[in-house]
Amino acid sequence: MVTGGKALAERRDSVARRPRLWTSVVRQRRRILDLVQHGYIWLWMLIFVLPFLTTFAYSLRTPDGISLSPYQHVFGSFKDNLLLSFEVTVISIVLNLLVALPAAYAIVRFPIPGKGLLLAILNLALYTPAAVMGISLVIVYNFLFHIAQSLTGLIGAYVVGTYPLMLIPIIVALRDLPQVYEEAARCLGANRLQTLFRVELPLLGPGISAGILLTFVIVFNEFLVTLFVAGPGNTTAALRVFNLTRTAGIQPSTAALASTMQIVSFVVVIAFFRFFGSRYLKGTYLI
Amino acid sequence: MARVELVEVTKRYGQTIAVDHVSLDIAEGEFVTLLGPSGCGKTTTLRIVAGLIEPTEGEIRFDGQVVNHVPPHRRNIGFVFQSHALFPHLTVAENIAFGLKIKRRPKAEVQRRVEEMLELVNLQGFGSRMPSQLSGGQQQRVALARVLATDPRVLLFDEPLSALDRNLRDQLKYSILELQRRTRKTAIYVTHDQSEAFAISDRICVMNAGRVEQVGTQLDIYLRPATEFVANFVGDNNVATGEVVRVHQRDGQRSVVVKSGTLELQAVDTQGLQPGETALLFVRPxxxxxxSDGVVPxxxxxxxxxxxxxxxxxxxxxxxxxxxxxxxxxxxxxxxxxxxxxxxxxxxxxxFHAVVAIRHEDAGTTSARMG
Structure with a gap:
């Protein structure tokens, strides 16, 4: 009786132990899988970030060792280029909004014959190679508008090239925006303008902010079209990086300017997502 | 609080007629329901009253004044939509305050009014929530509060309860009625749900194919349907075709005797049927x-x-x-x-009790009317 009881107890023990062994194997396998997955993600992250890290590292290399001194140029002789880039970007964004908002509203809300064709034409700039765009603009500016090499011409080039990037997100947002909000506002006593500013624009926030972001990233960093249409007085930061590299080779100060541009773009994108992605969008139908 | 009149209101979209010469006179403080199947033109009629759609013909009058060309924001109406239509980017309190802020009321007054409205719809303390944080019933109550906050002349409801579940619907329809009674506002309520229409209306306007079939109280509609459509659409009815054989006139109530097969039934008649005419007999189950066996009739x-x-x-x-x-x-x-x-x-x-006889319109005239 006693031995039989002991054997039973042992068997119970081994049965109890077996799943524990099994789970430890699973856990180990899972840990290896986790490592592989994370490693894979980090590998790609590294590959994406590597060019920037290298440029950044290069910008710190001076004859006297590692130093931030090349960045003095960024706020010195390169300051005007950066400021010009900001200026043309902001003006382009404003113009894009002025063009795209009414256009999107008309396209979504009114019955326009040949809407599909119209949209395709409006979005033509998206499929036009930058070099083709550049030469077309040079020809048009020289022989038709006579604004070659002017700041107006430069900003015009950016607007023509990037307004579809503003138009499309707004069209999408407006299409998704039920008309009932507009009607509700009207019935509550709001006129068309009040409805636009208090209801429709805030609700279009996601689309508009996406458009602003895309315009910013493209215009601020634009180089190829700029190369065609910018005059001698209108050297944007991107163009300056190119000019310096071509004439003086790769200097730490040029790398510093490039790194600064990268950081500005990065910060703007992050700030945009933080601002529009949290407080502003809270409660809208998109989140 | 206003008297609302629709005079021969018609809305055409190309060849199709959405609303066909609708006339309706709604007294101050009255609760009128537009009842009908989907596509009968009831929502279009309501939106014409709101000013969201312009009628092709006819007049809308508020207190005798023609408002055809007055845009919706100057009509001083309250519109409750099927999908509550609360502004998703504003809090509950901001939603309720919307109409008041547009009218540039002083801040203190706006705040007081918002509190008042939240209390009215039993949502005290919900002011700082976003609409998306509320349940469907709460959202519709906020929509109601938002509309009442501006003290509109006319309340318009476009199937406000059809997106909610049954229990909530039953609860809310009585709160809507109670609020309307308490504020004594003229109300027009669109629904396809008969029980809703019967529960809350002073009068019901049954619509079909863009036309008004009958306007009357619940009893009128139920016991004395004026047309074949009303008899078929409201409640359940047994139908039989027969021929009018005699006319009775008793206590001012006109009735006819209709023979259908071996059945000979006395029926209410509101159309002045004459002997020899073909009539449809309607009797509710x-x-x-x-x-019972023992009962002597x-x-x-x-x-x-x-x-x-x-x-x-x-x-x-x-x-x-x-x-x-x-x-x-x-x-x-x-x-x-x-x-x-x-x-x-x-x-x-x-x-058989409460049998109704209605003139049998032959297929030709019926289809002409639908066109």
């Missing part, structure tokens, strides 16, 4: 009485029928009774219903 006619089918539904029992080859649906309620269970294949005696 709950208005056919199954007589009075002088009213009694018919013999054979029970084909019995379905016990708890509070009611449904029968299918064959009278001379024609099936009639019968609903029995009350304690007597239990004695009738298991009466399949039995012959029973039936008595």
């Amino acid at each position: 709950e208005n056919i009485e199954v007589l 009075g002088d009213e006619p009694v018919f013999q029928g054979q029970v084909d089918q019995v379905v016990f539904e708890g509070p009611t029992v449904r029968f299918l009774v064959d009278i001379d080859g024609k099936p009639f649906r019968v609903i029995a309620s009350g304690p007597q219903r239990l004695t009738l269970l298991g009466s399949t294949r039995r012959r029973v005696r039936l008595r």
Whole structure:
């Protein structure tokens, strides 16, 4: 009786132990899988970030060792280029909004014959190679508008090239925006303008902010079209990086300017997502 | 608070007529329901009153003044949408304050009014929530508060409860009625749900194919349907075709005797039917009485029928009774219903109540009207 009881107890023990062994194997396998997955993600992250890290590292290399001194140029002789880039970007964004908002509203809300064709034409700039765009603009500016090499011409080039990037997100947002909000506002006593500013624009926030972001990233960093249409007085930061590299080779100060541009773009994108992605969008139908 | 008149209002979209010469006079403080199947033009009519759609012909008058060309934001109306339409980017309090802020009311007044409205719809303390954080019923109550905050002249409801579940619907329809009674505002309510229309209206306007079929109280609509459509659409009805044989005039109520097969029934007539005319007879299943064996009928006619089918539904029992080859649906309620269970294949005696006769429009005129 006693031995039989002991054997039973042992068997119970081994049965109890077996799943524990099994789970430890699973856990180990899972840990290896986790490592592989994370490693894979980090590998790609590294590959994406590597060019920037290298440029950044290069910008710190001076004859006297590692130093931030090349960045003095960024706020010195390169300051005007950066400021010009900001200026043309902001003006382009404003113009894009002025063009795209009414256009999107008309396209979504009114019955326009040949809407599909119209949209395709409006979005033509998206499929036009930058070099083709550049030469077309040079020809048009020289022989038709006579604004070659002017700041107006430069900003015009950016607007023509990037307004579809503003138009499309707004069209999408407006299409998704039920008309009932507009009607509700009207019935509550709001006129068309009040409805636009208090209801429709805030609700279009996601689309508009996406458009602003895309315009910013493209215009601020634009180089190829700029190369065609910018005059001698209108050297944007991107163009300056190119000019310096071509004439003086790769200097730490040029790398510093490039790194600064990268950081500005990065910060703007992050700030945009933080601002529009949290407080502003809270409660809208998109989140 | 305003009297609302629709005079021959018509809306055409190309060849199709959405609203066809609708005339309706709604008294101050009255609650009128537009009832009809989907696509009957009731929502279009409501949106015309709101100013969201311009009528092709006809006039809308508020207190005698034509408002056809007054844009919605100057009509001083309150519109409650099927999808509550609360602004998702504003809090509950900001939603309620929207109309007041547009009217540039002082801040203190706006705040007081918002609190008042939240209390009115029983949502105190919900002011700082976003609409998406509320349940469907709460959202619709906020929509109601938002509309009432601006003290509109007319309340317009476009199926406000159809997106909610049944229990909530029953609850909210009475709160809507109570709020309307308390604020004494003129209200127009669109629905396709008869029980909703019956529960809350002063008068019901039944619409079909863009036209008004009948305007009247619940009793009018139910007991004295004016047209074939109303008789078929509201509630359940047994229909039989027959010929008018006699006209009766008793106590100012006109009635006709219609012969349909072997049945000869006395029926209410609101159309002035004449002997020889073809009429449709409508009798509701709950208005056919199954007589128990011992009951001696009075002088009213009694018919013999054979029970084909019995379905016990708890509070009611449904029968299918064959009278001379024609099936009639019968609903029995009350304690007597239990004695009738298991009466399949039995012959029973039936008595018909509240029979309605309506002129039978031939197919030609019906289709012309639908076009």
